[in-house]
Amino acid sequence: MWKDDPVPQTSCGPLTGGSRDISRLDHGVVTVTTKSTDVTALVEEIQKREPLITDSCLEHVIHLVQRLQEKLGEEQNHRFSLFKVLRTHILPLTNVAFNKSGSRFITGSYDRTCKLWDTASGEELHSLEGHRNVVYAIAFNNPYGDKIATGSFDKTCKLWSTETGKCYHTFRGHSAEIVCLSFNPQSTLLATGSMDTTAKLWDVEKGEEVATLNGHSAEIIALSFNTTGDRIITGSFDHTVAVWDVGTGRLLHSLIGHRGEISSAQFNWDCSLIVTGSMDKTCMLWNAETGTHIATLAGHSREVLDVCFDYAGQRIATASADGSARVYNAGTKQCIAKLEGHEDEISKVCFNPKGNCILTASSVF
Structure with missing residues (x-):
């Protein structure tokens, strides 16, 4: 952290x-x-x-x-420094995520569990157990934070209570590993992306499938709703990102420009920008309304494995297989910090809600 x-x-x-x-x-x-x-x-x-x-x-x-x-x-004249190290799982981490207030965070692992932690003390609060394979994708239903979703290589997604650790639903329907997921802002829908080339929308309350998004020619490994919940983006190994209308399931734009598989994609807070990371070692900025390319952010020497905006949409963080994370100014498109300290690739990165902490997950534990 x-x-x-x-x-x-x-x-x-x-x-x-x-x-x-x-x-x-x-x-x-x-x-x-x-x-x-x-x-x-x-x-x-x-x-x-x-x-x-x-x-x-x-x-x-x-x-x-x-x-x-x-x-x-x-915000003026700051830099990031190491705050705390937690020995969290017996096998490597796959993902990390904060709740809205930043008071708690979750970790997913190859050990088939998701763990809930107190940020300040580092205390483990719950271990969510039940998946039969790697827990790869995890998320809080922010801003509420009372539910956690976990997606697994066992082809299922589970919905959990943050307070009790109880499993509410197990979503079944994908024919291959689930590798990404996201709640809509209203916490009424959960989206899952799979290696079966499809994304699915699920009703959180009923535990039922609402829609299937078909159109990619290869695995879907990234997805994200915008802040109003009427659009969702999916990133694929076919080198493209698709922008979809949530209500109709219609494809609106295909973002074409990366020369490698997409690793991550996200809207900024006002839904005007989309950031994408790729195995081509770059991060790209796009106009969310028109689907046009704005800028390419370079600097990493190996694949970019994850990207994210801070909650204000002013900074972009990238995580790379080169073992470093970078922070870019979304306005100037310049690198303003390089975060080093991990001994191996960084698979996931995220800002806390205030934007003064960055959480990174690495294969070295």
Whole structure:
């Protein structure tokens, strides 16, 4: 686990959040730049232009802008350093994931289990047992965090209670290994991707299949919903990423450009961008609405095995078979940190909700 420390130095350059001008008002958009800005005066000026900000909620808006000002100030001149090492499983890890608050995280393993952990103490809370093969894909149903989904090489997906560790449902229907999964934002649907070249949508409450997404010519190994839940992307060994309409199951775009198998794909928070990682050693940015290519992020010497946005959509983290992780600025497309310390390939990477910690999983335990 890597934690964001206030030290203005990294091997790729300073990890800075940048500055924004809180005194500008453009069509109701407010941005923050300096600690000396009079927030009360600013919000009062906004109130004159925005009738929805009444006197009864004025103090609350002032408090929110002050918190935003403080948070943006904290992002300047940071780097990531090693925070904690947990000896988690008897066999290598396959995946890691935080809950919404970052207070808990889960780990999947070749030992056929998923374990739930307390982030601060490192205490093991539950061991979710029942799969008959490798637990490869795991996820919380964030932002709720009361359920955990696990996908396995045994061709099934299981739904668990976070609090009790009880298994609610076992989803059956894929004809090959399940290697990726994701909840929709409303936590009503669960999507699974399989080596059988299909993705499936499942009803979380009923435990039933809702739809099958057909169209890839090779294994599906990555999928992700956007934040509104009306789109889902699937990445495949056929070198492409597909954008689907969730309601109809219709294919909207095929993202073509990588020269190797897709390893990971994700929307940013406002659904405007898609990031993809590939075995061709690169990460690519795409316009989510049009499906057009925006930029290629290079630097790794071996395959990119995982990619993710932070929750603000400002940074991109990549994990590679070269044993390192990198952090890129989504705006400038520049590498702003290189994270080294693992002795072997890094299979998964994720930000905590605040964006000041990165969790990496490696085959060395």
